[in-house]
Amino acid sequence: MPEAIPFIDALPDLSSRLARAKVLYTDLDGTLLGRGASLLKDGSGQPCLDAATAVMELNRAGLKVVICSGRNARQLMEVSRMLGWDDFIAELGCVRSYGRGARRVYDIGVWPADATSDDETPYEAIVRVGALDLLRAAFPGLIEYHDPWHVDREVTHVLRGNVPVAEAQVLLDALPLPVSLVDNGIIHPPRHTLVGVEEVHAYHLVPFGVSKPRAILADLAERGITPDEAIAIGDSAADVAMADAVSLMVTVRNGLDDPVLAAHALARPEGAVASTRGSHGTGWRELAEAWLAATGHARA
Numbered sequence: 001m002p003e004a005i006p007f008i009d010a011l012p013d014l015s016s017r018l019a020r021a022k023v024l025y026t027d028l029d030g031t032l033l034g035r036g037a038s039l040l041k042d043g044s045g046q047p048c049l050d051a052a053t054a055v056m057e058l059n060r061a062g063l064k065v066v067i068c069s070g071r072n073a074r075q076l077m078e079v080s081r082m083l084g085w086d087d088f089i090a091e092l093g094c095v096r097s098y099g100r101g102a103r104r105v106y107d108i109g110v111w112p113a114d115a116t117s118d119d120e121t122p123y124e125a126i127v128r129v130g131a132l133d134l135l136r137a138a139f140p141g142l143i144e145y146h147d148p149w150h151v152d153r154e155v156t157h158v159l160r161g162n163v164p165v166a167e168a169q170v171l172l173d174a175l176p177l178p179v180s181l182v183d184n185g186i187i188h189p190p191r192h193t194l195v196g197v198e199e200v201h202a203y204h205l206v207p208f209g210v211s212k213p214r215a216i217l218a219d220l221a222e223r224g225i226t227p228d229e230a231i232a233i234g235d236s237a238a239d240v241a242m243a244d245a246v247s248l249m250v251t252v253r254n255g256l257d258d259p260v261l262a263a264h265a266l267a268r269p270e271g272a273v274a275s276t277r278g279s280h281g282t283g284w285r286e287l288a289e290a291w292l293a294a295t296g297h298a299r300a
């Protein structure tokens, strides 16, 4: 187990690992995007072109980027179009979209095919079994819907707050359908109705078994490439799990501010997870330019 999370430029085999990479899976919020989910702002809200420049450089080089986010498919369709990308993974791995929306693949984890009743979405099934009511009753004032981004979802629920995840999971384990509570990192909502919560996390309620790494493995299989030919970047504990499906998992520097992420990253083998020196889009650009250099592309 590593004592500290290394910076990517301290990895002795960084160049060879990046040279093999054919696809980058990227988280959006807190990773590519800065404050207020802006592509054109850094983490403190100052105007910054690093993320947009890096996207342009990778597009110019023809390097493949796939968004892997907790956001819903409707949002990711628009974001992907704007950035010039064709495929994405939405709702924390539950929805994979190809060819600019031409084809969608759904994953409901370990749920049996008859887990949902007629015309019921997996999203509605999670409500029906009482997962939301259970959490609100157990942790009053500490968890709520991540309004207004909780709408238009097909499988997962996005929440915000600060609850002991392991304790909440024990309660959820008693439900008739297996549902997991996933910590998707620190967020800065402009407003909320939580009580006495300083550090707000985004959480997702997902069918048990669904995850970003599982979706990435399925995506890689479709592309006919191996985890050794993929890299990923994110900023949360849920993102660190992408290390299971790629040769290098990178956290942007601000991800290290999240003690849950740090604990998950330090539990991984040496060199599995590394950090950029820059935060948000600046860190994203750092990885993009290292990838460009390793694959023999000149910088802009």
Ligand SMILES: [Mg+2]
Pocket (backbone or CB within 6 Å): 027, 028, 029, 030, 031, 184, 185, 234, 235, 236
């Ligand atoms: Mg994130």
